[in-house]
Amino acid sequence: MAGVIVPSAIDMISKQARDIAIFIRQAVKEMTYGNDEIKDNMQGACAIASYTLWLAYNSVGIKSILANKEDHCWIELLGQWPWSESIIVDITATQFSKRGRGGCCCPDVFTIQAETNTDHYDYRQPTFRGRETLMDLEQWIEEQCPRMYAAEIADLINNLSEHHYVQ
Numbered sequence: 001m002a003g004v005i006v007p008s009a010i011d012m013i014s015k016q017a018r019d020i021a022i023f024i025r026q027a028v029k030e031m032t033y034g035n036d037e038i039k040d041n042m043q044g045a046c047a048i049a050s051y052t053l054w055l056a057y058n059s060v061g062i063k064s065i066l067a068n069k070e071d072h073c074w075i076e077l078l079g080q081w082p083w084s085e086s087i088i089v090d091i092t093a094t095q096f097s098k099r100g101r102g103g104c105c106c107p108d109v110f111t112i113q114a115e116t117n118t119d120h121y122d123y124r125q126p127t128f129r130g131r132e133t134l135m136d137l138e139q140w141i142e143e144q145c146p147r148m149y150a151a152e153i154a155d156l157i158n159n160l161s162e163h164h165y166v167q
Helices: 015-031 046-059 131-137 146-158
Strands: 064-069 072-081 084-090 110-113
Touching (some): 046 072, 046 131, 046 146
16 A cells, blocks of 8 residues: 555545435434434444435445444445545444543544444454345344334435435
């Protein structure tokens, strides 16, 4: 990697991708409000949020795939960056924050190059990617499964243009 300057994590993705991620995170927080399986820090919402973000990205032409490992799910943006073949976008990484206990403090939209281990989660070697992740998510408990929010997710994706995310 000599001679290659790696930008800060949030600069790795386009403004459009970043804005959509912020919008989807907030929409999922509102959509899942009152679900006892989902905490304020987004713990329990990773499958719903990642699935929704994946649909949103694909609806505006941003190439991405779902990935998961054990009990966590995230998005990988596909592309050719000099430092990585894909970029992880995790809009529920805040569940791993250890605010006030000397640990990491994850931003609402966490980005990092794929196949990376961080202080808060080991993103290396996902168990599933793509279609396999979709099949695996069907096995998750109902309150954490995107299927429970299918109508709300469909409305959200259909209304992305109202929020000026479609170019």
